[in-house]
Amino acid sequence: MDDRDATSLSVLQRFQAQFLRTQASSTTTTHLTLETHSENSRAKSRAWVTTGGTGGIAQMHTGRASGGQTDMGSPPGVTPVQHPACPVCQGATTVPFAMTRHKYRSLSEDRARGTLVREFLHCMHCDACFVNPVNYISDEEAKRRYAEHENDPQDSRYVKFLGQAINPLLCDLLERFGSLTAQSVSSASGADAPSQPAPAIRFEEKDPESDRAVSKVLSRLSGMDYGCGPGPAVSYHFGERWNANVINYDPTFYPLDLSPYDGALDFVVCTEVLEHVAEPQETASQLLQLVRSPMPRTDGTSLPSGVLCIMTGIFARKEMPRSPFSRPEVDAFLKWAYTRDPTHIVFYQASTLELLFLRAFNRLSSSTMRFSTLSVRIRQDPACKNVFLIDLVPKAQVNESV
Ligand SMILES: [Zn+2]
Numbered sequence: 001m002d003d004r005d006a007t008s009l010s011v012l013q014r015f016q017a018q019f020l021r022t023q024a025s026s027t028t029t030t031h032l033t034l035e036t037h038s039e040n041s042r043a044k045s046r047a048w049v050t051t052g053g054t055g056g057i058a059q060m061h062t063g064r065a066s067g068g069q070t071d072m073g074s075p076p077g078v079t080p081v082q083h084p085a086c087p088v089c090q091g092a093t094t095v096p097f098a099m100t101r102h103k104y105r106s107l108s109e110d111r112a113r114g115t116l117v118r119e120f121l122h123c124m125h126c127d128a129c130f131v132n133p134v135n136y137i138s139d140e141e142a143k144r145r146y147a148e149h150e151n152d153p154q155d156s157r158y159v160k161f162l163g164q165a166i167n168p169l170l171c172d173l174l175e176r177f178g179s180l181t182a183q184s185v186s187s188a189s190g191a192d193a194p195s196q197p198a199p200a201i202r203f204e205e206k207d208p209e210s211d212r213a214v215s216k217v218l219s220r221l222s223g224m225d226y227g228c229g230p231g232p233a234v235s236y237h238f239g240e241r242w243n244a245n246v247i248n249y250d251p252t253f254y255p256l257d258l259s260p261y262d263g264a265l266d267f268v269v270c271t272e273v274l275e276h277v278a279e280p281q282e283t284a285s286q287l288l289q290l291v292r293s294p295m296p297r298t299d300g301t302s303l304p305s306g307v308l309c310i311m312t313g314i315f316a317r318k319e320m321p322r323s324p325f326s327r328p329e330v331d332a333f334l335k336w337a338y339t340r341d342p343t344h345i346v347f348y349q350a351s352t353l354e355l356l357f358l359r360a361f362n363r364l365s366s367s368t369m370r371f372s373t374l375s376v377r378i379r380q381d382p383a384c385k386n387v388f389l390i391d392l393v394p395k396a397q398v399n400e401s402v
Contacts, residue, residue, distance in 0.1 A: 083121060084133055087346055088280050088356050091125035096132070097325045098334055116342055120333070126355050127322055129315065129333065129347040133278065142276075142343050143252055146229055153233035156204070162233055163203035164384045165271050165311040170201050170214065172389055173267060176304045177217050203237070211241060218244035221266035226287060227273030228254060234269050258286065263370060265290045271311040274353070275344045284360035293370050293392055305374075305392035313338040314385045315347050350385065354378050357390055 083094045098120045119132040137145070152158060201210045221244060225234040228248045235246035246269075247261070248254040268290050277283045291306030315333060319326055325333070338344055348356075361376040374392045381387035 084130075086121075086123035086126060086128055087130050087133075087278060088128040088348075088352055089123060089126040089359065090281075091123050093124040094121045094130075095124060095324060096121050097129075098330050100334060100339075118342070120339070122325055123352075124322055124324075126352045127317065127349040128352045131345040133345075136278070136345060137342050145341075145343050146252060149229060149231075152231055153236040158233065159237070160204045162271065165269065165309050165387050166203040166234070166237075167201070168381045168383065168387055168389060169267065169269065169307070169309040170203065172307055172309075173221070174201075174214065174217055176307065177221060177266065206241065215242045215244075218242040221245070222264065223247070223267040223269065224249055224261065224265050224290060226268050226270040226290070227251075227276075234271075258290065261290050263289065263292055266292060266306045267309065268306065269309045271309070274310065274312040274348065274356075275338065275346055278345060280346060280356055281360055281363075284356050285364060288357065288360055288364055288371075288376070288390075288392075289368075291392065293374060294394055296394070302394055308388075308390040310353070310388040310390060311384075311386050312348055312353070313344075314350055314353070316385060317349060321349070321351060350380050350388075353388060 083092075083096065085092050086094055096119055100118050100120070101116070116135075116137070118135045120129055121132060122129050201207070201214055218238060219242065223234075223238065223244065224247045225232055226249050228234065228250045230250075230253045232248040232250075232254070235248050238244035238246045247256070249256045249258065268287055270287060274280055274283065287308050287310075291308055294302040294305040296302050313336070315336060315338075317329065318332075319329055333339060333347075338347065357376060357378055361371065365371040365374065371392075373395055375395050377391050377393050379389045381389065
């Protein structure tokens, strides 16, 4: 390498570093070609993917981060491609790591076609995995697929599945709002009403005594099942069993103007939704906007905020965070049944989900007055890695606890 080449590469590396820092556009072209004044084939940066013959279940690509390497020229039989930006963080450093051809027998269109090709990419910034948008199925196909989901509210297996999210939410709501009930009773009767410990309650097991205690709390609250699908189960159970007011919202099956609920809800349940969403930042912002802010009391404490209950499949990586996928990880990812649903397009690590809501919150706090004095708290349920509780707390409260 002569001096001029070295200078060129140094300039190129600075450009690349700047490019990687900005990661601005949601449709950033990752076939990045930077040509310096020395103009030679080495002064170009490209991401490559082999074409043709993808064949079976998975094809490993070279794992080269787009925009991050200096290409040594165009190898024969190889075509430069544009990699889509990450739908979670908009990062441009995305790496295709697998391509599948599956038969989705439940889709009539797929029965006719026989196969559905999906390319999976990995974001080196936030560790999200996602399906290349060119491989998305149509809205009509997705709607038919959602209608095939077996989400019968009375199906005991589905109730048990849903319980993974509802049980920690119930515990949280009873702790969060249970003391409010006791206080209201106290002020109404003029007597001291000691707050009761939260009863052990399980969504999948009815118990008249604990159900009465839960009803006292939940019947005072307003909630929403965000993305409830065609057979809304949460509103059915919460209404029938606990006399709670749960609004159904689903952009396909229960469309609704959400603006009247801005900052108005005590809880929002969002189960098995984020993996379907092409623009998760928009959804995360919308969810955070729905929950009620904490309200200061005269004694300096705060009435608690509303709470979000999120459930989505988490792919817990065994390798270092943000490292390229190893072959065993690719195999494990593709064996995961979650990746075989053609309506699932984004796959999260726990840290990916945290980053999603932190970013959404930071955007809101810089643009919306009511968020500017708050912080967001994100907790993963210790009993189920797929469940997260998210709420808003006063900034001072976070500082005190640090
Ligand atoms: Zn990302």
